[in-house]
Amino acid sequence: MRIRAALVLALVAPVALGADRAPSLADYRYFRALSIDLLGRPPTTAELAAFEQSDFDLDAWIDTHLSGDAYAERLERIYMDALRLEVGNSFAFVPNAVVLRRETIQGPGGAPLYIYYRRGQRRLDPKIDGDFCLTQAETGLAFHPNGPPTGSATPVSQEALELRTVVVKPWWLYADYRASEPDDFAGADWPKRFPGFVPAPALLVEPDGKTRTTSIRVCREEAQTADTGTVYASGRTPVKKGDPLPPGRTTPPPNDSGLARLAKGRAISCLSGTGFQNSIECGCGVGLERCMPGAGPQNDPPAFVMSAKTPLGANLPFDANPQPQSAWERGWWSEEARHFLDKIFVDDRDFRDVLTARGTEVNGPLAQFYRFIASATCCGPGADAGYTRPDPLLDPATVPDALVPEDTATWLPIADRGPHASGILTMPIFLTKYGSRRARAHVLYNAFLCKDFVAENVKLAPSDDPDLTKRPGCSTCHQTLEPMAAYFTRVAESDWTWLPATLFPMTQPKCQGPKSSGLCKQIYDPAFDKLRGAYAAPAHADEGPAGLAHELVTAPEFAPCVVEQVAQSLLGRSLAPEDDAWKTSLVKVFVDGGYRMKALVRAIVRSPRYRDANDVKP
Amino acid sequence: MRVAILLLATACTAQTLAPSAPQPLPAAQTAMIDTTPKARRRMVPPEVYLRAYLTWFGGLVPLDVQNRAKPKGLFDAWDDYLAALGLPDYKIDLPRQSQSNTLMLATLGRLGEALCVRAAEHDLHAKTPLDQRVVFAFDPAGDFAAGFDVLHRTFLGYPARLAPPDRLARFQALFASIAARHAGAKQPLTADETAWAAVCTALVQHPEAELY
Numbered sequence: 075m076r077i078r079a080a081l082v083l084a085l086v087a088p089v090a091l092g093a094d095r096a097p098s099l100a101d102y103r104y105f106r107a108l109s110i111d112l113l114g115r116p117p118t119t120a121e122l123a124a125f126e127q128s129d130f131d132l133d134a135w136i137d138t139h140l141s142g143d144a145y146a147e148r149l150e151r152i153y154m155d156a157l158r159l160e161v162g163n164s165f166a167f168v169p170n171a172v173v174l175r176r177e178t179i180q181g182p183g184g185a186p187l188y189i190y191y192r193r194g195q196r197r198l199d200p201k202i203d204g205d206f207c208l209t210q211a212e213t214g215l216a217f218h219p220n221g222p223p224t225g226s227a228t229p230v231s232q233e234a235l236e237l238r239t240v241v242v243k244p245w246w247l248y249a250d251y252r253a254s255e256p257d258d259f260a261g262a263d264w265p266k267r268f269p270g271f272v273p274a275p276a277l278l279v280e281p282d283g284k285t286r287t288t289s290i291r292v293c294r295e296e297a298q299t300a301d302t303g304t305v306y307a308s309g310r311t312p313v314k315k316g317d318p319l320p321p322g323r324t325t326p327p328p329n330d331s332g333l334a335r336l337a338k339g340r341a342i343s344c345l346s347g348t349g350f351q352n353s354i355e356c357g358c359g360v361g362l363e364r365c366m367p368g369a370g371p372q373n374d375p376p377a378f379v380m381s382a383k384t385p386l387g388a389n390l391p392f393d394a395n396p397q398p399q400s401a402w403e404r405g406w407w408s409e410e411a412r413h414f415l416d417k418i419f420v421d422d423r424d425f426r427d428v429l430t431a432r433g434t435e436v437n438g439p440l441a442q443f444y445r446f447i448a449s450a451t452c453c454g455p456g457a458d459a460g461y462t463r464p465d466p467l468l469d470p471a472t473v474p475d476a477l478v479p480e481d482t483a484t485w486l487p488i489a490d491r492g493p494h495a496s497g498i499l500t501m502p503i504f505l506t507k508y509g510s511r512r513a514r515a516h517v518l519y520n521a522f523l524c525k526d527f528v529a530e531n532v533k534l535a536p537s538d539d540p541d542l543t544k545r546p547g548c549s550t551c552h553q554t555l556e557p558m559a560a561y562f563t564r565v566a567e568s569d570w571t572w573l574p575a576t577l578f579p580m581t582q583p584k585c586q587g588p589k590s591s592g593l594c595k596q597i598y599d600p601a602f603d604k605l606r607g608a609y610a611a612p613a614h615a616d617e618g619p620a621g622l623a624h625e626l627v628t629a630p631e632f633a634p635c636v637v638e639q640v641a642q643s644l645l646g647r648s649l650a651p652e653d654d655a656w657k658t659s660l661v662k663v664f665v666d667g668g669y670r671m672k673a674l675v676r677a678i679v680r681s682p683r684y685r686d687a688n689d690v691k692p
Numbered sequence: 693m694r695v696a697i698l699l700l701a702t703a704c705t706a707q708t709l710a711p712s713a714p715q716p717l718p719a720a721q722t723a724m725i726d727t728t729p730k731a732r733r734r735m736v737p738p739e740v741y742l743r744a745y746l747t748w749f750g751g752l753v754p755l756d757v758q759n760r761a762k763p764k765g766l767f768d769a770w771d772d773y774l775a776a777l778g779l780p781d782y783k784i785d786l787p788r789q790s791q792s793n794t795l796m797l798a799t800l801g802r803l804g805e806a807l808c809v810r811a812a813e814h815d816l817h818a819k820t821p822l823d824q825r826v827v828f829a830f831d832p833a834g835d836f837a838a839g840f841d842v843l844h845r846t847f848l849g850y851p852a853r854l855a856p857p858d859r860l861a862r863f864q865a866l867f868a869s870i871a872a873r874h875a876g877a878k879q880p881l882t883a884d885e886t887a888w889a890a891v892c893t894a895l896v897q898h899p900e901a902e903l904y
Contacts, residue, residue: 116747682728
């Protein structure tokens, strides 16, 4: 008991500056280091003057600054360095169901006119099904995917224009786009109300380059607002590769999918990608809220002015220029993870929440993403198993209604994202940054258990065993990796689509015979006749990412790993064997403190090891 | 004969010395030995460095810094510098740099010089009231040591009196040489203003400003 008390005293004993003397050079350096780590900047001259006062209480100062944005950012940096939760252009998030591109035609009076449309939009008229809604005969132009039109533009007739298109007040121009008469127009007060929300200049002016855009013209099908459509089957003979294109088309019309052939007329959600591909009744919703704008016909046209790099956070932007909607979405996915980490540190919550919490916080762009955009990637080959209404990782019904898409500054909590949610493990940024199941497991093994996979030194024997837990040369790592990766079996790779057990049993009877469908190749693994990724630990598949989170936070390496990550970052060096006893004492502080960072950081920065972290003299 | 007997008697006598318990040496002086591992001073994280610049030069936002320094060719664009400053790029898994390099030092130097010159223009040349100055919050015509102490505290975090003894003299010599080289100049800065900008630049670029 005495020893324990002495240990605790040693850990919390303040580093005295000496009340009866002026601060020494070492004192000033200690204070500067504390400022750098807890305030995120060196001390100001005013702070130094306060520090020099005889009644300055350094312990109280430390406690005061173990909170706030700079402290949170300091800790966030440790885990962002470990997890690197940003994705660039290498992850192309350009679902046709989401991106509104635009073509420039000649209006009835001969003046240029923008028309917005979705590539792949299903339309009743076979001449324009899956394509731009005005034909070459109507505009004089042939429209090509990802490129400018060809031909000589002729004025479109008023009749064709009214028949094919409608005028809409879209969400990016009106914050109250859901009102019957929207009037909260993008005006002078928007930069203050919605900092960082800046549509690309090309979205804000008409083709003359002068007139302010107050509404847009969009193809009629895209302007539809129904939540549910019906499965459409054209009945056309499927187009084969090499078949001549139908007259007036630059692309072949879409073929009827397997779902369309089997379930014609059945109700289907317009929020899913499958609904977009299989119904002529599914549009972009009220104010086009299910779609993102693009100022051009290219694959991923410019949409918002934003910084490509935000090392000091989204509220301190650096160079900003027009970026496509994919960059907008990727940027906010990353901000969600940063915000989530910051909240854990600022509120001094149990750090295990980083892996296990079912809650999160979202702002306007994320609210829009989770309500309307996320489901656009569902359901691919899963439709063959009847999966057309996504079972989401974040239930859209939990998203606060108060958030409009422009509202970048307001972050509101979601207490419970849903039964599949688990900390950062089910956030889009994590699932796209680490696209494969093994990559997801590997980075968590590194970052939260401080362990790595090192191959054994063996002579490699030729093997075609698909079971990597048995294959020589692979087995030492994969015996651990594969069961961990199996927890992500039901989360599609490079995506966030959840594969529910009700529709995707571990073994799919449909795939027992000749395996030709996408379902049997992409979702099921022919080598094992099981869901892909599950072979090494089928039970883990149904536990999902939450099962892995539980395994990680209950592992004996978890708390020592957190201590190691934080201590190494604050000391600026790796921990050495001489630090073992100190590390053990810090683990005790961390665990006894309920896995909260504040107690751990306090113990580190008040230790002589931190104060005298280097031996360089002036 | 007697001698032989005496020698024989001595050789045959079993005289055994019993071992005694070791006695601790008396303490003369106690010294504490710090056995914890030491490392060289760590680099100030680039995020902190950026925030420090923004703080030192008047609470600017990054785009303001760029807009102030760019027109006179003192600075280009942040995106040209961020990787050189050692920031990680998570998008391409580029880790943060934990050691300095020549490109980084050149970048920091250029940034510091640009902002010191602009601060001298704002604070000194424009004769901004003392309480509204961003860096040179002292009387530039007064005692050099007093002004230097303000800058030393600002950039290095401690008073100049605790610095190595020759530091004040070396910076005073720098001030004098720069002022002499620009004697007679009035625009954009006077000789003394240019000399204060040089002192500011030298402190911003000092290794102690970049390490902790």
